[in-house]
Amino acid sequence: MKYQSQSVAKLYFIAAIALFAAQILFGLIMGLQYVVGDFLFPEIPFNVARMVHTNTLIVWMLMAFMGAAYYLVPEEAETELFAPWLATLMFWIFLVAAGLTVAGYLLVPYATLAELTMNELWPTMGREFLEQPTITKLGIVIVALAFLFNIGMTILKGRKTVVNLVMLLGLVGLAVFFLFAFYNPTNVVMDKFFWWWTVHLWVEGVWELILGAILAFVLIKTTGVDREVIEKWLYIIIAMTLITGIIGTGHHFFWIGTPEYWQWWGSIFSAMEPIPFFMMTVFAFNMVNKRRREHPNKVAILWALGTAVMAFLGAGVWGFLHTLSPVNYYTHGTQITAAHGHMAFYGAYVMINLTIISYAMPLLRGRNAANPPKSQILEMWAFWLMTVSMVFITLFLTGAGILQAYLQRMGENPQSFMAVQDQIALFYWLREIAGVVFLIGLVLYIASFFVGQKDPEAVAAD
Amino acid sequence: MAEAFTKSMARNIFYGGSAFFFLLFLALTFDTMGQLPNRDNRAALEGELGPVIAQGKALWENNDCIGCHTLLGEGAYFAPELGNVYKRFGNSTDAIKGFILSRPKDGIPGRRSMPQFNFNDEELTALAEFLKYVSEINTAGWPPNIQG
Numbered sequence: 001m002k003y004q005s006q007s008v009a010k011l012y013f014i015a016a017i018a019l020f021a022a023q024i025l026f027g028l029i030m031g032l033q034y035v036v037g038d039f040l041f042p043e044i045p046f047n048v049a050r051m052v053h054t055n056t057l058i059v060w061m062l063m064a065f066m067g068a069a070y071y072l073v074p075e076e077a078e079t080e081l082f083a084p085w086l087a088t089l090m091f092w093i094f095l096v097a098a099g100l101t102v103a104g105y106l107l108v109p110y111a112t113l114a115e116l117t118m119n120e121l122w123p124t125m126g127r128e129f130l131e132q133p134t135i136t137k138l139g140i141v142i143v144a145l146a147f148l149f150n151i152g153m154t155i156l157k158g159r160k161t162v163v164n165l166v167m168l169l170g171l172v173g174l175a176v177f178f179l180f181a182f183y184n185p186t187n188v189v190m191d192k193f194f195w196w197w198t199v200h201l202w203v204e205g206v207w208e209l210i211l212g213a214i215l216a217f218v219l220i221k222t223t224g225v226d227r228e229v230i231e232k233w234l235y236i237i238i239a240m241t242l243i244t245g246i247i248g249t250g251h252h253f254f255w256i257g258t259p260e261y262w263q264w265w266g267s268i269f270s271a272m273e274p275i276p277f278f279m280m281t282v283f284a285f286n287m288v289n290k291r292r293r294e295h296p297n298k299v300a301i302l303w304a305l306g307t308a309v310m311a312f313l314g315a316g317v318w319g320f321l322h323t324l325s326p327v328n329y330y331t332h333g334t335q336i337t338a339a340h341g342h343m344a345f346y347g348a349y350v351m352i353n354l355t356i357i358s359y360a361m362p363l364l365r366g367r368n369a370a371n372p373p374k375s376q377i378l379e380m381w382a383f384w385l386m387t388v389s390m391v392f393i394t395l396f397l398t399g400a401g402i403l404q405a406y407l408q409r410m411g412e413n414p415q416s417f418m419a420v421q422d423q424i425a426l427f428y429w430l431r432e433i434a435g436v437v438f439l440i441g442l443v444l445y446i447a448s449f450f451v452g453q454k455d456p457e458a459v460a461a462d
Numbered sequence: 463m464a465e466a467f468t469k470s471m472a473r474n475i476f477y478g479g480s481a482f483f484f485l486l487f488l489a490l491t492f493d494t495m496g497q498l499p500n501r502d503n504r505a506a507l508e509g510e511l512g513p514v515i516a517q518g519k520a521l522w523e524n525n526d527c528i529g530c531h532t533l534l535g536e537g538a539y540f541a542p543e544l545g546n547v548y549k550r551f552g553n554s555t556d557a558i559k560g561f562i563l564s565r566p567k568d569g570i571p572g573r574r575s576m577p578q579f580n581f582n583d584e585e586l587t588a589l590a591e592f593l594k595y596v597s598e599i600n601t602a603g604w605p606p607n608i609q610g
Contacts, residue, residue: 030540033540033574034540036572037569037570037572037573037574037575038569038570038571038572038573038574038575041568041569041575041577042567042568042569042577045529045530045577046529046530046538046540046541046574047526047527047528047529047530047538047540048526048529050529050530050538050540051526051529110524110525110526110529111524111525111579114523114524115524119524120520123520123523125523125524125526126522126523126524126525126526126527126528127523127528128528128529128536128537128538131526131529162469162473184523186507186512186515186516186519187498187502187504187507188502188519188533188534188595188596188599189498189501189502189599190498190502192534192536193491193494228469231469232467232468232469232472233472235469235472235473235475235476236472236475236476238476239472239475239476239479239480242476242479242480242483242484243479243480243483246480246483246484246486246487247483247486247487247490249487250490252536253494254602254604255534255535255601255602255604255605256534256535256536256599256601257498257501257502257503257534257599257600257601258494258498258501259493259494259497259501260602261490262490262494263602265490329603329604329606330606332535332604332605333532333535333536333537333539333543334539335539337539338539408609408610409605409606409607409609410606414606414607414608414609415609416542416609417541417542417543417609417610418542418574421574
């Protein structure tokens with residue numbers, strides 16, 4: 001850590017990890033409800049567990065992105081953060097707002113929450129991933145604006161690097177496209193069309209800029225490869241991301257009332273969306289192979305390489321699997337979608353956040369470069385347990401999805417949704433077991449922050 | 463990458479390519495908005511039942527129905543697709559109302575069950591009319607069959 005004000009990132013990272021733990025616990029509850037339908041019914045119905053699972057995910061992604069920005073922007077700009085107090089204040093506002101919102105989901109029926117927060121004045125609730133009360137959404141906008149102001153001013157007064165510029169572009173895009181969350185017409189087709197402007201243009205657009213910038217930063221720091229080389233790669237990767245991903249939004253416009261030509265635009269462009277992810281994999285391995293130093297933080301490099309591989313598999317390969325419209329006709333809204341969603345989010349966004357946390361946390365905690373070997377080895381165990389179990393979760397959900405599409409939509413005698421669900425229960429059980437292994441990995445991950453901390457820190461081999 | 467390919471070339475591809483494809487996306491969006499009136503069943507929204515359907519959509523949202531069901535394939539995958547439920551229930555709003563009304567308060571032992579929301583008749587009608595409106599959107603032939 002070169003600048004004192006970078007330390008504000010620590011708060012954001014700790015909160016992110018706590019929300020990650022909550023996300024996984026509720027994921028396990030939902031997974032069990034898939035096979036034991038009355039588990040926790042009616043106290044925590046499935047939709048409430050799902051809201052907590054997805055909303056804690058979104059909030060912890062945002063928390064970690066902000067933490068990453070507060071850490072890397074001052075270091076890249078070679079100056080202190082413009083207003084560290086503002087970053088701390090916004091952290092607490094964001095955390096309290098997120099906490100109250102999740103408490104609202106759990107403590108009162110959702111309709112009561114809508115009433116309490118006066119949703120009828122400006123109805124935005126009750127849409128997937130955007131379930132937050134309108135007032136929470138306004139809070140997110142305020143936090144995002146204060147955050148962008150702080151980051152933007154820091155970049156303005158300091159050195160301008162490509163990493164900072166791309167990070168800023170991604171974060172501005174994140175804030176701008178969130179504004180579509182406030183548009184909610186009665187017309188269902190219009191509602192869905194512009195809902196994707198937030199959801200798709202986030203995860204398959206501007207968030208990838210943030211992902212690229214963080215990955216580039218960590219690779220510059222850990223490999224010592226010339227910045228010029230890494231920045232060129234970063235530009236070309238994000239160019240391909242947006243060239244394919246913007247029109248690629250069309251893969252959501254196949255069956256929601258939009259014109260048929262989207263089947264062509266969406267299929268062709270989203271079929272190319274794996275390209276930037278593949279380039280990212282090549283990029284990360286190339287940089288590590290060409291490294292000019294041995295960084296003692298081995299586990300951070302493991303996470304960085306893991307991100308590149310798993311993002312390609314989850315977002316790239318599993319996305320391609322069902323993105324062509326003739327295939328999607330049968331798989332749309334099945335467990336195939338869930339399979340892709342899990343590995344894509346884990347591979348791209350969970351792992352990049354754990355990469356920057358793994359790189360930055362030892363420094364934020366006052367070390368020279370890395371955690372002691374014992375702590376790193378435990379974190380590596382966590383890496384493998386979480387990553388391998390996520391691969392299995394994805395495979396089991398894919399199995400469930402293929403059977404579901406066949407039995408419900410393709411076979412001689414298409415069967416009803418619930419009849420099919422009963423027949424694929426085995427896959428849901430296996431997914432739940434894999435989920436428990438993921439939880440064990442997460443426990444080890446958290447433990448790695450406490451284990452062996454008194455030992456001398458790891459040093460490079462040479 | 464070859465030395466001939468410089469960072470500024472990569473930067474220009476990024477800015478130029480992103481701007482071009484975003485503008486193309488806007489143009490396609492503009493065209494889509496022009497075509498939607500013939501596809502999205504807005505006649506129902508502008509007709510006599512418009513306010514009822516709007517109330518139905520508000521109820522749909524305020525009870526987070528999308529947290530278990532899909533609607534035109536989007537949502538959660540825990541409970542059946544509802545975009546075509548009106549047709550699946552024999553083109554009957556009464557069948558939809560009856561189903562929602564009859565959900566057991568304490569669930570069904572060991573199985574998934576929709577909660578009992580205690581809607582009154584006006585609310586049930588609004589929800590059913592909303593689902594009827596959605597079922598009449600032109601979805602390019604999706605879902606493949608009546609099971610959704």
